Amino acid sequence: MSDKARLIDIARALNISTTTVSRALNNKSDINAKTKEAVLHLAKQLDYQPNKLAISLRKKMSFKSIGVILPNVGHYFFSTVLKGIMRNAHLNNHLVIVGESAESNSQEQKLVEEFVNYGVNGILIAPGRESKNEDITALLESKRTPYVLMDRIFPNYTGNYVLSDDFKGAEIATTHLIENGKRRIAHIGSLHNCSVGYQRFSGYLSALDNNGISKDDSIIRECLTTKMEEGYKATQELLALENPPDAIFTVTDDVAAGVLDYCHRHQIEVPKQLAVVGYSNSELSSIIKPKLTTIEQKGERMGELAFDFFFASYKDKETIHQKTFESKLIVRESSVSIK
Amino acid sequence: MSDKARLIDIARALNISTTTVSRALNNKSDINAKTKEAVLHLAKQLDYQPNKLAISLRKKMSFKSIGVILPNVGHYFFSTVLKGIMRNAHLNNHLVIVGESAESNSQEQKLVEEFVNYGVNGILIAPGRESKNEDITALLESKRTPYVLMDRIFPNYTGNYVLSDDFKGAEIATTHLIENGKRRIAHIGSLHNCSVGYQRFSGYLSALDNNGISKDDSIIRECLTTKMEEGYKATQELLALENPPDAIFTVTDDVAAGVLDYCHRHQIEVPKQLAVVGYSNSELSSIIKPKLTTIEQKGERMGELAFDFFFASYKDKETIHQKTFESKLIVRESSVSIK
DNA sequence: TTGAAAGCGTTACCAC
């Protein structure tokens, strides 16, 4: 009863034509004041809401849009990705519809479905940690909606994506610690069933291996969340070990912030006693004391490219677009003593 | 020539009906494989793109949506506001279309126009620093699109809004410094023609006035941007004065971070020599050393309420919804010596 | 000042 009032309902009730009703509702000139008032009154009473689909269709308007699905809009990295997407989307006259999956697989699916039903021209998605390949891509494929995976991909995934080279980044970070004289390097990571977490963990292992350092499970932590608190707690545990680490490579800057916080409170000298390298080059990394050595992640550029990939595959669905951004080490104070 | 291919164009070219074409394109069962192939081939050749407006109309689908315009999506505060908006929007089955104004008035107008033309059910906008009342609201009013202003309002504005009480917040922050023995309190603010900047400046003045401290223009800075670098530079200047301040109240946490950075590099003891209070309670405030005393700004809650206000005024355009969030002081290390 | 009718591009329902 609520959202169903149409032009013709008003017209019939008032014994006038839809044309007149339309005129009244749209502030057109050629209309009797009295008629107009009656229409407006009834419209309000019926809670009339114009059907924008019909209006746009009739006006021969057309809208291009993309759907963006992110695990967490408030997260620094993702918000920069969004920024990049929006820049290129606006440049190409696409509306940007955003949804937050909150890392939930079901929410992700719901959003994909909603967006596809809505008729977005494409979908850019940064899958959450729980996300399952089949659930997402199958639907997208079936609807023939172009899509681009961002930041995380699934095993055996062969479609469009933009990634940063997490393996290489982690390898570089860990190697950097080794080159600076550290031998007992811990890793505080995220779950290994998520591609980002696993890649960074693998890169860490690879660097150890390349340098003849054997893996020690006692100084490797797998955390559920990648927040500061986890870093704090893990550091506490690691430093309480009989044979504590002399360096920590963390999966995110936030976790590293927790490490540094622990060190600060317990008078542990960084980097002398404990060197720290984070991941992302988020804002905090140059604000925190000591400033954090980290791996740069070009979120904005990734977002821009993700849009470009969608746009290209929209024109030509055959060609697959894939890009892995190289990882760059940003050396600051937390890993190398200032000369 | 590009985006104009319709079902009927394909049908005519192949001498079949639109029905059949539709069937082919939609993977329906009852269709000759050969016909189907011909249709798909031609469709690709003509770069056929289905008109989603027509589809939705025919399928009696309806979409509710809101447009959100923010100065900077990558900014912590705004990204939390967006988060809040999205939560309630999804709860009420509204799509969220996001645009970034980059603080530019013209971009803002363009987005408003675009969104309104598109037919969003409402607009939630955090006006940029340059934003002009008339430009934005006039258009919205004329299109009868409900809207809610967030974070910043214009003088004499009488519509829907959600704000935080910047005046009160600044007053509380400044009073806190005074109560802790500081008498010469500087302010590093943003432009006074922006409501946020002006309100915080005014609150600062009010606190001084309440405590019998006279305003001294030499320790009041008005900055173009509210970034860390500005804070650093301003601190350098302020501390070089003959009669330097013993405390600084900054318009944002980022600026405060610059102040603290300067102090750290120049061995100035915080809060003993210089107490610092920021604004926003952004992530960095509890990460930075010393931890930053600041004023809490409930971005997420503001976003949620902004949506609720839109939703309410959508049903009943007469009632005006306004809310000013109280400001709460979060005391940390930068303003009070740890006992 | 008003109304009838056409049409926006698509899909659904029937016939064939």
Add this chain to the structure above:
DNA sequence: GTGGTAACGCTTTCAA
């Protein structure tokens, strides 16, 4: 398997 026709809800001629 296929095609004709109506319909989705609105705006826009054109004529009255």
